[in-house]
Amino acid sequence: MIHTFYAAADAYITSLTPTVNNGKTGTMYTGLDPYSGSIYRNLLRFDLSMLEPNITIQKAVLRLYLTTRYQAGEPQQLDIYRLTAAFEETAVTWDNAPGSVLTPDYTLVDDNNPNSYIDIAMTDLVRDWYTTPADNYGIMLQTTELTNSLLAFRTREYAESAMWPMLIVEYSLTHTVIYTSPVIGDFSYLSTSFVLEGHALETAYTITYDSAAPTAGLAIVEQSQDDDTWAQSTSISLDPGETRTMNVSTPMVYERLSFVNAASAAMTNTVGSTIDVNSNIDNSNETALRYESSNTLLPIDPDTGVMTLAVADTTTIIITAKYLDNFNYFSFEIIAAP
Known part of the structure:
Protein backbone atom coordinates (compact mmCIF):
# COMPACT_ATOMS: atom_id res chain seq x y z
CA MET A 1 0.00 0.00 0.00
CA THR A 174 1.25 -6.44 10.03
CA HIS A 175 -0.85 -9.60 10.12
CA THR A 176 -1.28 -11.75 13.23
CA VAL A 177 -2.76 -15.25 13.34
CA ILE A 178 -4.28 -16.44 16.62
CA TYR A 179 -4.98 -20.12 17.12
CA THR A 180 -6.62 -21.94 20.04
CA SER A 181 -6.40 -25.72 20.02
CA PRO A 182 -9.65 -27.58 20.68
CA VAL A 183 -9.92 -30.19 23.40
CA ILE A 184 -11.90 -32.76 21.44
CA GLY A 185 -11.33 -33.86 17.84
CA ASP A 186 -7.84 -32.40 17.70
CA PHE A 187 -6.56 -31.23 14.34
CA SER A 188 -3.37 -29.84 12.84
CA TYR A 189 -2.88 -27.05 10.33
CA LEU A 190 -0.16 -25.40 8.29
CA SER A 191 -0.40 -21.67 7.66
CA THR A 192 1.54 -20.19 4.74
CA SER A 193 3.58 -17.04 5.02
CA PHE A 194 1.61 -13.87 4.37
CA VAL A 195 1.88 -12.54 0.82
CA LEU A 196 0.97 -8.98 -0.12
CA GLU A 197 -1.13 -9.10 -3.27
CA GLY A 198 -2.34 -5.66 -4.23
CA HIS A 199 -4.08 -4.32 -1.15
CA ALA A 200 -4.98 -7.63 0.50
CA LEU A 201 -3.11 -10.28 2.39
CA GLU A 202 -3.68 -13.84 1.25
CA THR A 203 -3.48 -16.59 3.87
CA ALA A 204 -3.73 -20.31 3.14
CA TYR A 205 -4.46 -22.97 5.78
CA THR A 206 -3.99 -26.67 5.19
CA ILE A 207 -6.00 -28.53 7.84
CA THR A 208 -5.97 -32.22 8.74
CA TYR A 209 -8.81 -33.38 11.00
CA ASP A 210 -8.40 -36.19 13.53
CA SER A 211 -9.42 -39.52 12.00
CA ALA A 212 -10.73 -40.70 15.40
CA ALA A 213 -13.13 -37.77 15.84
CA PRO A 214 -16.76 -38.80 16.46
CA THR A 215 -18.32 -36.41 13.92
CA ALA A 216 -17.38 -34.00 11.17
CA GLY A 217 -15.88 -30.67 12.24
CA LEU A 218 -16.19 -27.06 11.15
CA ALA A 219 -13.20 -24.76 10.55
CA ILE A 220 -14.09 -21.05 10.74
CA VAL A 221 -11.75 -18.14 9.95
CA GLU A 222 -12.52 -14.88 11.75
CA GLN A 223 -10.94 -11.44 11.29
CA SER A 224 -10.56 -8.39 13.51
CA GLN A 225 -9.11 -4.90 13.44
CA ASP A 226 -8.52 -4.76 17.22
CA ASP A 227 -8.17 -8.36 18.50
CA ASP A 228 -11.48 -7.86 20.33
CA THR A 229 -14.43 -7.73 17.92
CA TRP A 230 -14.35 -10.62 15.45
CA ALA A 231 -16.16 -11.07 12.13
CA GLN A 232 -16.58 -14.45 10.47
CA SER A 233 -14.88 -14.63 7.07
CA THR A 234 -15.23 -18.16 5.71
CA SER A 235 -15.68 -21.77 6.81
CA ILE A 236 -15.21 -25.33 5.61
CA SER A 237 -16.40 -28.67 7.00
CA LEU A 238 -14.09 -31.67 7.35
CA ASP A 239 -14.86 -35.34 7.85
CA PRO A 240 -12.69 -37.35 10.27
CA GLY A 241 -9.29 -37.98 8.67
CA GLU A 242 -9.87 -35.46 5.86
CA THR A 243 -7.33 -32.83 4.75
CA ARG A 244 -8.49 -29.59 3.13
CA THR A 245 -7.02 -26.18 2.31
CA MET A 246 -8.64 -22.80 2.99
CA ASN A 247 -7.55 -19.73 1.00
CA VAL A 248 -8.56 -16.52 2.71
CA SER A 249 -8.28 -12.88 1.64
CA THR A 250 -7.48 -10.96 4.81
CA PRO A 251 -7.41 -7.18 4.69
CA MET A 252 -7.78 -6.90 8.48
CA VAL A 253 -5.02 -6.80 11.08
CA TYR A 254 -5.85 -9.97 13.04
CA GLU A 255 -7.08 -13.37 11.97
CA ARG A 256 -7.91 -16.48 13.94
CA LEU A 257 -8.75 -20.04 13.01
CA SER A 258 -11.50 -21.61 15.11
CA PHE A 259 -12.32 -25.29 14.91
CA VAL A 260 -15.73 -26.42 16.20
CA ASN A 261 -16.86 -30.03 16.58
CA ALA A 262 -18.91 -32.42 18.72
CA ALA A 263 -17.57 -34.24 21.77
CA SER A 264 -19.79 -37.22 20.99
CA ALA A 265 -21.98 -38.40 18.14
CA ALA A 266 -25.17 -38.34 20.23
CA MET A 267 -26.70 -36.85 23.40
CA THR A 268 -29.44 -38.67 25.32
CA ASN A 269 -31.79 -36.89 27.73
CA THR A 270 -35.24 -37.58 29.14
CA VAL A 271 -38.48 -36.13 27.80
CA GLY A 272 -39.37 -32.86 29.53
CA SER A 273 -35.79 -31.79 30.12
CA THR A 274 -34.27 -28.59 28.76
CA ILE A 275 -30.77 -28.92 27.36
CA ASP A 276 -28.08 -26.72 25.89
CA VAL A 277 -26.47 -28.55 22.99
CA ASN A 278 -23.33 -26.42 23.42
CA SER A 279 -22.41 -28.75 26.27
CA ASN A 280 -21.59 -31.30 23.55
CA ILE A 281 -19.66 -28.84 21.38
CA ASP A 282 -16.02 -27.85 21.64
CA ASN A 283 -15.81 -24.17 20.67
CA SER A 284 -12.61 -22.79 22.19
CA ASN A 285 -12.92 -19.29 20.70
CA GLU A 286 -16.67 -19.10 21.40
CA THR A 287 -17.35 -18.21 17.79
CA ALA A 288 -21.03 -17.54 17.00
CA LEU A 289 -22.99 -20.56 15.75
CA ARG A 290 -26.41 -21.24 14.22
CA TYR A 291 -28.45 -24.27 15.29
CA GLU A 292 -31.10 -26.20 13.37
CA SER A 293 -33.14 -29.27 14.27
CA SER A 294 -34.21 -31.76 11.60
CA ASN A 295 -37.32 -32.74 13.61
CA THR A 296 -40.04 -30.13 14.02
CA LEU A 297 -41.31 -31.98 17.11
CA LEU A 298 -38.00 -31.23 18.80
CA PRO A 299 -37.31 -27.58 17.92
CA ILE A 300 -34.16 -25.71 18.96
CA ASP A 301 -33.44 -22.03 19.48
CA PRO A 302 -31.39 -21.15 16.38
CA ASP A 303 -29.35 -18.52 18.23
CA THR A 304 -28.64 -20.11 21.62
CA GLY A 305 -28.76 -23.87 20.98
CA VAL A 306 -31.19 -24.43 23.87
CA MET A 307 -34.08 -26.88 23.38
CA THR A 308 -36.82 -28.53 25.43
CA LEU A 309 -37.47 -32.22 24.73
CA ALA A 310 -41.27 -32.25 24.48
CA VAL A 311 -41.71 -35.75 23.00
CA ALA A 312 -39.84 -39.03 22.91
CA ASP A 313 -38.10 -38.94 19.56
CA THR A 314 -34.76 -38.36 17.80
CA THR A 315 -33.45 -35.38 15.87
CA THR A 316 -30.29 -34.30 14.10
CA ILE A 317 -28.81 -30.98 15.22
CA ILE A 318 -27.05 -29.15 12.37
CA ILE A 319 -24.38 -26.59 13.35
CA THR A 320 -23.15 -23.84 11.00
CA ALA A 321 -21.24 -20.56 11.36
CA LYS A 322 -23.86 -18.02 12.44
CA TYR A 323 -22.96 -15.18 10.09
CA LEU A 324 -21.95 -17.13 6.99
CA ASP A 325 -24.44 -18.08 4.30
CA ASN A 326 -23.05 -21.43 3.19
CA PHE A 327 -23.60 -25.18 3.47
CA ASN A 328 -20.61 -26.08 5.63
CA TYR A 329 -21.72 -27.76 8.85
CA PHE A 330 -21.32 -30.63 11.28
CA SER A 331 -24.08 -32.47 13.12
CA PHE A 332 -24.90 -34.90 15.92
CA GLU A 333 -27.98 -36.68 17.26
CA ILE A 334 -30.26 -35.73 20.14
CA ILE A 335 -32.23 -38.62 21.63
CA ALA A 336 -35.24 -37.76 23.79
CA ALA A 337 -35.82 -40.87 25.93
CA PRO A 338 -39.14 -41.63 27.66
Whole structure:
Protein backbone atom coordinates (compact mmCIF):
# COMPACT_ATOMS: atom_id res chain seq x y z
CA MET A 1 0.00 0.00 0.00
CA ILE A 2 1.17 3.54 -0.72
CA HIS A 3 0.12 6.76 1.02
CA THR A 4 1.31 10.18 -0.19
CA PHE A 5 1.50 12.96 2.41
CA TYR A 6 1.82 16.59 1.38
CA ALA A 7 3.75 18.91 3.66
CA ALA A 8 1.72 20.10 6.64
CA ALA A 9 4.11 23.04 7.07
CA ASP A 10 7.04 24.44 5.07
CA ALA A 11 9.11 27.60 5.27
CA TYR A 12 12.58 28.90 4.59
CA ILE A 13 14.77 30.92 6.93
CA THR A 14 17.66 33.18 5.96
CA SER A 15 20.46 35.06 7.69
CA LEU A 16 19.80 37.93 5.26
CA THR A 17 16.59 38.87 7.10
CA PRO A 18 16.88 37.04 10.44
CA THR A 19 13.62 38.32 11.91
CA VAL A 20 11.42 37.92 8.82
CA ASN A 21 9.10 34.93 8.38
CA ASN A 22 9.00 33.23 4.97
CA GLY A 23 6.27 30.66 5.50
CA LYS A 24 3.75 31.69 2.87
CA THR A 25 5.78 31.93 -0.32
CA GLY A 26 5.47 29.60 -3.29
CA THR A 27 9.22 28.95 -3.39
CA MET A 28 11.73 28.05 -0.68
CA TYR A 29 15.51 28.31 -0.85
CA THR A 30 18.42 26.45 0.69
CA GLY A 31 22.16 27.01 0.40
CA LEU A 32 24.65 29.87 0.28
CA ASP A 33 24.12 32.99 -1.82
CA PRO A 34 27.69 34.11 -2.65
CA TYR A 35 26.63 37.63 -3.65
CA SER A 36 25.11 38.57 -0.31
CA GLY A 37 26.90 35.96 1.80
CA SER A 38 23.51 34.94 3.16
CA ILE A 39 22.57 31.40 4.18
CA TYR A 40 19.16 29.89 3.42
CA ARG A 41 17.63 26.75 4.97
CA ASN A 42 14.31 24.91 4.55
CA LEU A 43 12.04 23.58 7.28
CA LEU A 44 9.43 20.89 6.52
CA ARG A 45 6.93 18.91 8.56
CA PHE A 46 4.59 16.06 7.57
CA ASP A 47 1.58 14.88 9.56
CA LEU A 48 1.60 11.06 9.60
CA SER A 49 -1.46 10.59 11.81
CA MET A 50 -3.42 9.08 8.90
CA LEU A 51 -1.21 5.97 8.93
CA GLU A 52 -3.25 3.15 10.44
CA PRO A 53 -1.97 1.08 13.39
CA ASN A 54 -0.13 -2.22 13.04
CA ILE A 55 1.66 -1.57 9.76
CA THR A 56 5.18 -2.25 8.56
CA ILE A 57 6.78 0.70 6.76
CA GLN A 58 8.77 -0.68 3.87
CA LYS A 59 9.95 2.54 2.22
CA ALA A 60 9.60 6.30 2.63
CA VAL A 61 10.77 8.90 0.10
CA LEU A 62 10.85 12.69 0.35
CA ARG A 63 10.04 14.20 -3.06
CA LEU A 64 10.85 17.84 -3.82
CA TYR A 65 10.37 19.81 -7.02
CA LEU A 66 13.57 21.65 -7.97
CA THR A 67 12.91 24.88 -9.86
CA THR A 68 16.31 26.55 -9.88
CA ARG A 69 19.96 25.59 -9.48
CA TYR A 70 21.99 28.79 -9.17
CA GLN A 71 25.32 27.06 -9.83
CA ALA A 72 24.46 25.36 -13.11
CA GLY A 73 26.09 22.04 -13.86
CA GLU A 74 27.61 21.60 -10.40
CA PRO A 75 26.43 18.72 -8.17
CA GLN A 76 25.16 19.94 -4.80
CA GLN A 77 25.19 18.11 -1.50
CA LEU A 78 21.82 18.29 0.24
CA ASP A 79 21.65 17.25 3.90
CA ILE A 80 18.55 16.39 5.94
CA TYR A 81 18.56 16.99 9.69
CA ARG A 82 15.74 16.00 12.02
CA LEU A 83 14.45 18.89 14.11
CA THR A 84 14.48 18.62 17.91
CA ALA A 85 11.69 21.14 18.57
CA ALA A 86 8.54 22.37 16.87
CA PHE A 87 8.21 25.31 14.50
CA GLU A 88 5.26 27.40 13.32
CA GLU A 89 5.07 27.89 9.57
CA THR A 90 3.88 31.49 9.84
CA ALA A 91 6.17 32.52 12.70
CA VAL A 92 9.54 30.78 12.26
CA THR A 93 12.54 32.98 11.43
CA TRP A 94 16.32 32.61 11.37
CA ASP A 95 16.53 33.96 14.92
CA ASN A 96 13.85 31.73 16.49
CA ALA A 97 14.28 28.56 14.42
CA PRO A 98 14.29 25.26 16.35
CA GLY A 99 17.44 23.23 16.84
CA SER A 100 18.33 20.06 15.00
CA VAL A 101 20.55 17.02 15.44
CA LEU A 102 24.25 17.71 14.88
CA THR A 103 24.87 15.24 12.07
CA PRO A 104 22.58 14.80 9.06
CA ASP A 105 20.23 11.83 8.96
CA TYR A 106 20.49 11.69 5.17
CA THR A 107 22.77 13.16 2.51
CA LEU A 108 22.10 13.40 -1.21
CA VAL A 109 24.57 14.59 -3.84
CA ASP A 110 22.22 15.99 -6.43
CA ASP A 111 22.94 16.87 -10.04
CA ASN A 112 19.34 17.05 -11.28
CA ASN A 113 18.39 19.62 -13.84
CA PRO A 114 15.95 22.36 -12.83
CA ASN A 115 12.22 21.73 -13.25
CA SER A 116 12.49 18.12 -12.11
CA TYR A 117 11.85 16.05 -8.98
CA ILE A 118 14.45 15.11 -6.38
CA ASP A 119 13.79 11.92 -4.39
CA ILE A 120 15.49 11.36 -1.03
CA ALA A 121 15.00 8.05 0.81
CA MET A 122 14.34 8.56 4.53
CA THR A 123 12.76 5.28 5.60
CA ASP A 124 14.36 4.89 9.03
CA LEU A 125 13.40 8.40 10.12
CA VAL A 126 9.77 7.90 9.09
CA ARG A 127 9.71 4.57 10.97
CA ASP A 128 10.91 6.42 14.06
CA TRP A 129 8.18 9.04 13.67
CA TYR A 130 5.56 6.31 13.23
CA THR A 131 6.74 4.54 16.40
CA THR A 132 7.06 7.77 18.42
CA PRO A 133 4.81 10.46 16.88
CA ALA A 134 5.76 12.98 19.57
CA ASP A 135 9.28 13.13 18.09
CA ASN A 136 8.02 14.26 14.69
CA TYR A 137 9.01 17.92 14.70
CA GLY A 138 9.96 17.84 11.03
CA ILE A 139 13.24 18.25 9.16
CA MET A 140 15.68 20.92 8.06
CA LEU A 141 17.30 20.92 4.61
CA GLN A 142 20.65 22.60 4.08
CA THR A 143 23.64 22.40 1.75
CA THR A 144 27.37 22.56 2.51
CA GLU A 145 27.04 26.38 2.63
CA LEU A 146 30.67 26.85 1.52
CA THR A 147 30.23 27.82 -2.13
CA ASN A 148 27.41 28.97 -4.36
CA SER A 149 25.03 26.17 -3.38
CA LEU A 150 21.68 27.89 -3.59
CA LEU A 151 18.74 25.68 -4.65
CA ALA A 152 15.06 26.59 -5.01
CA PHE A 153 12.09 24.26 -4.43
CA ARG A 154 8.32 24.66 -4.66
CA THR A 155 6.29 24.83 -1.45
CA ARG A 156 2.77 23.81 -0.50
CA GLU A 157 1.65 27.37 -1.21
CA TYR A 158 2.45 27.01 -4.91
CA ALA A 159 -0.55 26.86 -7.26
CA GLU A 160 0.16 23.38 -8.69
CA SER A 161 -0.15 20.65 -6.05
CA ALA A 162 1.90 18.20 -8.13
CA MET A 163 4.96 20.30 -7.24
CA TRP A 164 4.33 20.46 -3.50
CA PRO A 165 6.77 18.75 -1.12
CA MET A 166 5.53 15.25 -0.51
CA LEU A 167 6.42 12.20 1.55
CA ILE A 168 5.60 8.90 -0.17
CA VAL A 169 5.22 6.02 2.30
CA GLU A 170 4.98 2.41 1.16
CA TYR A 171 3.75 -0.02 3.81
CA SER A 172 2.07 -3.35 4.47
CA LEU A 173 -0.30 -4.54 7.17
CA THR A 174 1.25 -6.44 10.03
CA HIS A 175 -0.85 -9.60 10.12
CA THR A 176 -1.28 -11.75 13.23
CA VAL A 177 -2.76 -15.25 13.34
CA ILE A 178 -4.28 -16.44 16.62
CA TYR A 179 -4.98 -20.12 17.12
CA THR A 180 -6.62 -21.94 20.04
CA SER A 181 -6.40 -25.72 20.02
CA PRO A 182 -9.65 -27.58 20.68
CA VAL A 183 -9.92 -30.19 23.40
CA ILE A 184 -11.90 -32.76 21.44
CA GLY A 185 -11.33 -33.86 17.84
CA ASP A 186 -7.84 -32.40 17.70
CA PHE A 187 -6.56 -31.23 14.34
CA SER A 188 -3.37 -29.84 12.84
CA TYR A 189 -2.88 -27.05 10.33
CA LEU A 190 -0.16 -25.40 8.29
CA SER A 191 -0.40 -21.67 7.66
CA THR A 192 1.54 -20.19 4.74
CA SER A 193 3.58 -17.04 5.02
CA PHE A 194 1.61 -13.87 4.37
CA VAL A 195 1.88 -12.54 0.82
CA LEU A 196 0.97 -8.98 -0.12
CA GLU A 197 -1.13 -9.10 -3.27
CA GLY A 198 -2.34 -5.66 -4.23
CA HIS A 199 -4.08 -4.32 -1.15
CA ALA A 200 -4.98 -7.63 0.50
CA LEU A 201 -3.11 -10.28 2.39
CA GLU A 202 -3.68 -13.84 1.25
CA THR A 203 -3.48 -16.59 3.87
CA ALA A 204 -3.73 -20.31 3.14
CA TYR A 205 -4.46 -22.97 5.78
CA THR A 206 -3.99 -26.67 5.19
CA ILE A 207 -6.00 -28.53 7.84
CA THR A 208 -5.97 -32.22 8.74
CA TYR A 209 -8.81 -33.38 11.00
CA ASP A 210 -8.40 -36.19 13.53
CA SER A 211 -9.42 -39.52 12.00
CA ALA A 212 -10.73 -40.70 15.40
CA ALA A 213 -13.13 -37.77 15.84
CA PRO A 214 -16.76 -38.80 16.46
CA THR A 215 -18.32 -36.41 13.92
CA ALA A 216 -17.38 -34.00 11.17
CA GLY A 217 -15.88 -30.67 12.24
CA LEU A 218 -16.19 -27.06 11.15
CA ALA A 219 -13.20 -24.76 10.55
CA ILE A 220 -14.09 -21.05 10.74
CA VAL A 221 -11.75 -18.14 9.95
CA GLU A 222 -12.52 -14.88 11.75
CA GLN A 223 -10.94 -11.44 11.29
CA SER A 224 -10.56 -8.39 13.51
CA GLN A 225 -9.11 -4.90 13.44
CA ASP A 226 -8.52 -4.76 17.22
CA ASP A 227 -8.17 -8.36 18.50
CA ASP A 228 -11.48 -7.86 20.33
CA THR A 229 -14.43 -7.73 17.92
CA TRP A 230 -14.35 -10.62 15.45
CA ALA A 231 -16.16 -11.07 12.13
CA GLN A 232 -16.58 -14.45 10.47
CA SER A 233 -14.88 -14.63 7.07
CA THR A 234 -15.23 -18.16 5.71
CA SER A 235 -15.68 -21.77 6.81
CA ILE A 236 -15.21 -25.33 5.61
CA SER A 237 -16.40 -28.67 7.00
CA LEU A 238 -14.09 -31.67 7.35
CA ASP A 239 -14.86 -35.34 7.85
CA PRO A 240 -12.69 -37.35 10.27
CA GLY A 241 -9.29 -37.98 8.67
CA GLU A 242 -9.87 -35.46 5.86
CA THR A 243 -7.33 -32.83 4.75
CA ARG A 244 -8.49 -29.59 3.13
CA THR A 245 -7.02 -26.18 2.31
CA MET A 246 -8.64 -22.80 2.99
CA ASN A 247 -7.55 -19.73 1.00
CA VAL A 248 -8.56 -16.52 2.71
CA SER A 249 -8.28 -12.88 1.64
CA THR A 250 -7.48 -10.96 4.81
CA PRO A 251 -7.41 -7.18 4.69
CA MET A 252 -7.78 -6.90 8.48
CA VAL A 253 -5.02 -6.80 11.08
CA TYR A 254 -5.85 -9.97 13.04
CA GLU A 255 -7.08 -13.37 11.97
CA ARG A 256 -7.91 -16.48 13.94
CA LEU A 257 -8.75 -20.04 13.01
CA SER A 258 -11.50 -21.61 15.11
CA PHE A 259 -12.32 -25.29 14.91
CA VAL A 260 -15.73 -26.42 16.20
CA ASN A 261 -16.86 -30.03 16.58
CA ALA A 262 -18.91 -32.42 18.72
CA ALA A 263 -17.57 -34.24 21.77
CA SER A 264 -19.79 -37.22 20.99
CA ALA A 265 -21.98 -38.40 18.14
CA ALA A 266 -25.17 -38.34 20.23
CA MET A 267 -26.70 -36.85 23.40
CA THR A 268 -29.44 -38.67 25.32
CA ASN A 269 -31.79 -36.89 27.73
CA THR A 270 -35.24 -37.58 29.14
CA VAL A 271 -38.48 -36.13 27.80
CA GLY A 272 -39.37 -32.86 29.53
CA SER A 273 -35.79 -31.79 30.12
CA THR A 274 -34.27 -28.59 28.76
CA ILE A 275 -30.77 -28.92 27.36
CA ASP A 276 -28.08 -26.72 25.89
CA VAL A 277 -26.47 -28.55 22.99
CA ASN A 278 -23.33 -26.42 23.42
CA SER A 279 -22.41 -28.75 26.27
CA ASN A 280 -21.59 -31.30 23.55
CA ILE A 281 -19.66 -28.84 21.38
CA ASP A 282 -16.02 -27.85 21.64
CA ASN A 283 -15.81 -24.17 20.67
CA SER A 284 -12.61 -22.79 22.19
CA ASN A 285 -12.92 -19.29 20.70
CA GLU A 286 -16.67 -19.10 21.40
CA THR A 287 -17.35 -18.21 17.79
CA ALA A 288 -21.03 -17.54 17.00
CA LEU A 289 -22.99 -20.56 15.75
CA ARG A 290 -26.41 -21.24 14.22
CA TYR A 291 -28.45 -24.27 15.29
CA GLU A 292 -31.10 -26.20 13.37
CA SER A 293 -33.14 -29.27 14.27
CA SER A 294 -34.21 -31.76 11.60
CA ASN A 295 -37.32 -32.74 13.61
CA THR A 296 -40.04 -30.13 14.02
CA LEU A 297 -41.31 -31.98 17.11
CA LEU A 298 -38.00 -31.23 18.80
CA PRO A 299 -37.31 -27.58 17.92
CA ILE A 300 -34.16 -25.71 18.96
CA ASP A 301 -33.44 -22.03 19.48
CA PRO A 302 -31.39 -21.15 16.38
CA ASP A 303 -29.35 -18.52 18.23
CA THR A 304 -28.64 -20.11 21.62
CA GLY A 305 -28.76 -23.87 20.98
CA VAL A 306 -31.19 -24.43 23.87
CA MET A 307 -34.08 -26.88 23.38
CA THR A 308 -36.82 -28.53 25.43
CA LEU A 309 -37.47 -32.22 24.73
CA ALA A 310 -41.27 -32.25 24.48
CA VAL A 311 -41.71 -35.75 23.00
CA ALA A 312 -39.84 -39.03 22.91
CA ASP A 313 -38.10 -38.94 19.56
CA THR A 314 -34.76 -38.36 17.80
CA THR A 315 -33.45 -35.38 15.87
CA THR A 316 -30.29 -34.30 14.10
CA ILE A 317 -28.81 -30.98 15.22
CA ILE A 318 -27.05 -29.15 12.37
CA ILE A 319 -24.38 -26.59 13.35
CA THR A 320 -23.15 -23.84 11.00
CA ALA A 321 -21.24 -20.56 11.36
CA LYS A 322 -23.86 -18.02 12.44
CA TYR A 323 -22.96 -15.18 10.09
CA LEU A 324 -21.95 -17.13 6.99
CA ASP A 325 -24.44 -18.08 4.30
CA ASN A 326 -23.05 -21.43 3.19
CA PHE A 327 -23.60 -25.18 3.47
CA ASN A 328 -20.61 -26.08 5.63
CA TYR A 329 -21.72 -27.76 8.85
CA PHE A 330 -21.32 -30.63 11.28
CA SER A 331 -24.08 -32.47 13.12
CA PHE A 332 -24.90 -34.90 15.92
CA GLU A 333 -27.98 -36.68 17.26
CA ILE A 334 -30.26 -35.73 20.14
CA ILE A 335 -32.23 -38.62 21.63
CA ALA A 336 -35.24 -37.76 23.79
CA ALA A 337 -35.82 -40.87 25.93
CA PRO A 338 -39.14 -41.63 27.66
